[in-house]
Amino acid sequence: MxxxxxxxxxxxxxxxxxxxxxxxxxxxxxxxxxxxxxxxxxxxxxxxxxxxxxxxxxxxxxxxxxxxxxxxxxxxxxxxxxxxxxxxxxxxxxxxxxxxxxxxxxxxxxxxxxxxxxxxxxxxxxxxxxxxxxxxxxxxxxxxxxxxxxxxxxxxxxxxxxxxxxxxxxxxxxxxxxxxxxxxxxxxxxxxxxxxxxxxxxxxxLFGIHAEQFALPHVSITFFLMLRVILLGIICAFIGMFFSKSLQFMRNNLAKLWPNPYQRIFIMGIICAGLLALFDQGRYSGLGVNLIDAAMHGQTIYPWDWILKLVMTVLVLASGFQGGEVMPLFSIGTCLGYWIGSLIGIPPMFAAAMGYAALFAAGTNTLLAPIAIGMEIFGTQYFLPIFIVCAIAFLLNKNHSIYVLQRNLRL
The missing domain is CATH 1.10.3080.10 (Clc chloride channel)
Incomplete structure (x- = not known):
């Protein structure tokens, strides 16, 4: 010890x-x-x-x-x-x-x-x-x-x-x-x-802060469904890696372009505000809970929602504004899963839940926490697909993480 x-x-x-x-x-x-x-x-x-x-x-x-x-x-x-x-x-x-x-x-x-x-x-x-x-x-x-x-x-x-x-x-x-x-x-x-x-x-x-849980429609776990879940995990692995590398790339290059942090955040603040207003009047502002709720309640999710949320999160954080990356990862993963699910034959809400957990795994380079949060948010009855999709996303993300100083002892 x-x-x-x-x-x-x-x-x-x-x-x-x-x-x-x-x-x-x-x-x-x-x-x-x-x-x-x-x-x-x-x-x-x-x-x-x-x-x-x-x-x-x-x-x-x-x-x-x-x-x-x-x-x-x-x-x-x-x-x-x-x-x-x-x-x-x-x-x-x-x-x-x-x-x-x-x-x-x-x-x-x-x-x-x-x-x-x-x-x-x-x-x-x-x-x-x-x-x-x-x-x-x-x-x-x-x-x-x-x-x-x-x-x-x-x-x-x-x-x-x-x-x-x-x-x-x-x-x-x-x-x-x-x-x-x-x-x-x-x-x-x-x-x-x-x-x-x-x-x-x-x-x-005690002050009313609770985990938001979502009830998914019943989905039969079949062999062919699991093959599609594996494909979704592979996609999430690469998107998680892309998010991590994009964030690091933008931080480094914006700092080189505008070494003065006041100048950098002011110019990028103008750009980010303009883009957020342009993209559906702030649809991609904030935590991204609006997108998660839309996906989980069968409302409109556009094929480009995940990429625009990713781009805006990278730009805002790289500019010097403060906040976290995990909630945007949940939002991006949910929208990505919903869209991919509709393309490859997975029930969209179910696929959104898988994307929610899998992109968390790929982006943070962790495994057990994403599996656990998938079950705490969406139910333990889906342990097997949650485990599979998170394991695939974790194993294939090439050890990239949103945390640049994270020590890595993986092979």
Whole structure:
């Protein structure tokens, strides 16, 4: 367990009570989960308030995008410090490349994400959620009477942050264990990740934050259906890889084109606002929940919805606006699955659900979390196709990830 576990190894093990460390881990997980659950509730309620403000003012708020972009850059330049690295800072701490995660990451990321959503940026929210979780967990862990490995603290915080926002504790626990190092799960963090995840979900549920679940029409799982599901998984693998590479490519090249972050975000803010207004008056703004709901309720999904949502998410994030990538991945995967399903003979709503989980697997380079979230959102009765489509997307994505500093121990 490492030198930080000297207390447990030399104390409890010597007395045959090493199992007590798991009670301690569970207690720490509950403590961290409760605090992070409250923090995620504040963040989510703030987002919900912003979404209400936007109703009826979508186009007028898009005009403000370049100016709000300047404010976001000012916040990070003036007050952000290391926090401007965002999720990369979490990876650096786990890998020993940075010593700590500054508290200021939380308010800077929360405020900048709220502002991005206010003006209709095509971004998610989970990026901030897991950064909040990792930051608070890491800092709380340093104040505990008995030390815990930093990897365990980060995993617990990520799990609690994801769960507090999405209300999917099992998927969140696995995400926390998988995302920092793809291809290797450090099971010593399982106890605290699970308890932290369930506690955060419980706390946020007290304030009305729950996982959105969808009832799929009955689909008979046949051999020929599974062949089509495999094909869908292959397609999702390459689209997930394309999303990750496009995001990295645009970030690097926009930074070269406009080295000044103020100039970059202002010019790109004008471009992004214009494109979002042009593309069906903001259909691709925000989280993409509108597209997920449309697909899952049999409403209109256009063949180009997935690619336009992907393009707008890449452009907005690469410009310097803040938010997450996972919710857009869910939205892109849902639209892609719906469209591909209608082409290859899979019931579109069922295919949309498969795409939802599979693109998450391909984009984040994780496996167990996408399988779990597929079952938590769409039902355990579809375990087999969810498992297959996620496994294919995970195996064939060539180890690409939206997290550029993710360590990879896969073959």
């Amino acid at each position: 490492g030198e930080n576990m000297t207390f447990f190894e030399d104390g409890f093990k010597k007395n045959g009570l090493i199992w007590l460390r798991y009670i301690y881990f569970a207690f720490v997980g509950c403590l961290i989960g409760a605090i992070i659950g409250l923090a995620e509730t504040i963040f989510c309620l703030g987002l919900n308030w912003i979404f209400k403000i936007r109703v009826g003012h979508e186009m007028s708020l898009l005009i403000a995008m370049p100016f709000v972009g300047l404010l976001i850059i000012f916040i990070f330049v003036k007050y952000g410090g290391q926090s401007k690295e965002g999720m990369n800072l979490v990876f650096k701490v786990d890998q020993g490349k940075s010593r700590t995660i500054t508290y200021r990451l939380v308010p800077c990321m929360v405020l900048s994400t709220w502002l991005t959503h206010l003006v209709g940026g095509s971004v998610g929210r989970e990026g901030v959620a897991v950064q909040i979780g990792a930051t608070l967990s890491y800092r709380i862990g340093k104040k505990l009477p008995f030390s815990i490995p930093k990897s365990m603290l980060l995993e617990t915080g990520i799990a609690a942050g994801f769960s507090g926002l999405f209300g999917t504790p099992i998927a969140a626990a696995f995400f926390g264990l998988e995302v920092l190092v793809s291809g290797a799960i450090r099971y010593e963090g399982l106890c605290s990740a699970l308890t932290g995840s369930f506690m955060a979900a419980y706390i946020s549920s």
